[in-house]
Amino acid sequence: MNNKEIDLAISNYGTTRGLDYQIAILPWGATEPHNYHLPYLTDAILSHDIAVDAARIALEKYGIRTMVMPPVPLGAQNPGQRELKFCVHYRYETQKAVLTDIAASLDHQEIKKLLIVNGHGGNTFKSMIRDLSIDLPDMLIATSEWFKACPAKEYFDAPGDHADELETSVMMHYHPELVNLSEAGDGKAGGFASETLRRGVAWIPRAWNRVSADTGIGSPKLATAEKGARFAAAVAATYADLLRDLTSGDLYLPL
Numbered sequence: 001m002n003n004k005e006i007d008l009a010i011s012n013y014g015t016t017r018g019l020d021y022q023i024a025i026l027p028w029g030a031t032e033p034h035n036y037h038l039p040y041l042t043d044a045i046l047s048h049d050i051a052v053d054a055a056r057i058a059l060e061k062y063g064i065r066t067m068v069m070p071p072v073p074l075g076a077q078n079p080g081q082r083e084l085k086f087c088v089h090y091r092y093e094t095q096k097a098v099l100t101d102i103a104a105s106l107d108h109q110e111i112k113k114l115l116i117v118n119g120h121g122g123n124t125f126k127s128m129i130r131d132l133s134i135d136l137p138d139m140l141i142a143t144s145e146w147f148k149a150c151p152a153k154e155y156f157d158a159p160g161d162h163a164d165e166l167e168t169s170v171m172m173h174y175h176p177e178l179v180n181l182s183e184a185g186d187g188k189a190g191g192f193a194s195e196t197l198r199r200g201v202a203w204i205p206r207a208w209n210r211v212s213a214d215t216g217i218g219s220p221k222l223a224t225a226e227k228g229a230r231f232a233a234a235v236a237a238t239y240a241d242l243l244r245d246l247t248s249g250d251l252y253l254p255l
Contacts, residue, residue: 006055009048009070016067022247023113024106025051025068026099030075030120031088035163035216037184038171040086043119044071046167049174050146050232051117054239062244067111074098076122080209096128103132107139113246116143117239121161142246149238155231160187160218166231168220173228181223185214 004011005019029044039045048071055066077089103114116125125143132141152159152166159166164187172179190211192198211217245251 001056001059003052003056006059006066007052007068009068011067019065021065021067021111023064023066023115023243024111025055025066025115025117025243026102027051027068027071028116028118028120028123028125029071029073030077030122031073031086032075032077032081032120033084033087033215034167035185035187035214035220037180037182037220038163038168039178041071041073042163042167042171043075044073045175045178046170047071047117047119047146050170050235050239053232053236054117054243057236057240058243061240064240064243064247066243069102072098075120076124078122078205078208080207080211081215083209084215092128095123095125096131099125099128100132100135103136103139103141107136112138113140114142115239115243115246116141118143118145119147121145140246142242144239144242146235146239149235150231152231155227155234157222158219160189160216162212162218163187163216163220164218165220165223165227166218168223169225169228170232171228172223172225173232176225181220184220185216186221187212187214187216187219189217 004015027044027047029041029047031040033040034042051068055068058064058066074090074095077087081087082089106114129141129143147166156165168179
């Protein structure tokens with residue numbers, strides 16, 4: 001199998017025009033610092049790489065042809081992040097407009113199923129998808145977060161939630177040349193003084209400058225490429241199963 005069949009970032013119309021695609025994957029990330037040792041585009045890079053692996057497994061194991069769209073680096077940021085150099089906040093309305101245009105283009109081309117593989121915790125797509133289900137009633141759009149597809153504690157010693165052991169390990173697996181672990185901060189994280197906020201009684205955005213000095217949350221020091229490879233393989237296999245389920249017919253049990 002040629003990766004040009006499943007990865008639009010390197011594909012061409014000569015490859016795609018004669019193939020029938022059952023579903024598209026849209027990797028979605030952000031443009032933001034990831035401690036001192038990972039790229040700004042980490043969320044977009046990893047979402048894309050996981051998606052390509054999942055598409056490959058889905059084709060080889062289930063015969064499902066999937067196209068992975070180029071990753072979208074448009075992330076919603078918390079207070080205290082916009083002050084960080086080259087961290088870019090994209091509004092809900094901007095993200096919705098981009099998703100709407102992508103979904104409408106696919107719908108017009110008779111590609112009626114789209115899976116968002118999100119890599120940035122600040123992004124939320126549920127309300128957008130509910131609106132699009134009205135505007136594009138024949139289009140099925142699913143949203144997911146790749147880093148939650150498998151239980152992190154089964155693969156890592158001390159997972160956190162930003163530029164941590166998990167993200168660092170997976171980046172070391174896919175792109176070791178982009179990681180300099182010796183430069184990483186310790187990812188020490190603070191939190192809310194309020195016990196009710198810590199319990200999740202209500203939600204407010206975390207002021208990033210009040211919870212992290214190096215922009216990381218969770219230590220990356222125990223990260224290894226081997227851990228990243230194991231986790232990435234498990235996540236990609238889970239996504240391949242999801243692609244099978246989304247394209248297999250009726251998604252509902254009989255009443």
